[in-house]
Amino acid sequence: MFDPKKLEQIAKQIHESMPQPVKELGKDVEQKVRQVIQNQLGKLDMVNREEFDVQTQVLLRTRQKLNDLEKKLAELESKLVDKA
Structure with missing residues (x-):
């Protein structure tokens, strides 16, 4: 349902914006971000x-x-009133 490339791009952007010590944890963090x-x-x-x-x-x-049904109903009502 969701484009995997877009998800990967978002996960990568989040990973890149993290502090350096967190980035050093590597692909595991990026993978967890993508999963979340x-x-x-x-x-x-x-x-x-x-x-x-x-x-x-x-x-x-x-x-x-x-x-269409509303028009038909109005026509029928009109005919009914005319006959009365």
Whole structure:
């Protein structure tokens, strides 16, 4: 779901901003930072762009159907009032 290259870039930036003694711990710290970021991002209630686009299209179709049904209902109500 998340671009591994972006996660790696963020982890590397965090690692580079750490004090020198912490940096000297090496790849282990960078790997732990990446793991923590992935875990935290995984807890977020998010969808990927593809799923978002699909749901947007579903919503647009549903809205159009609702508009059509509202028009039909208004026509039927109008006919009912005219007959009364």
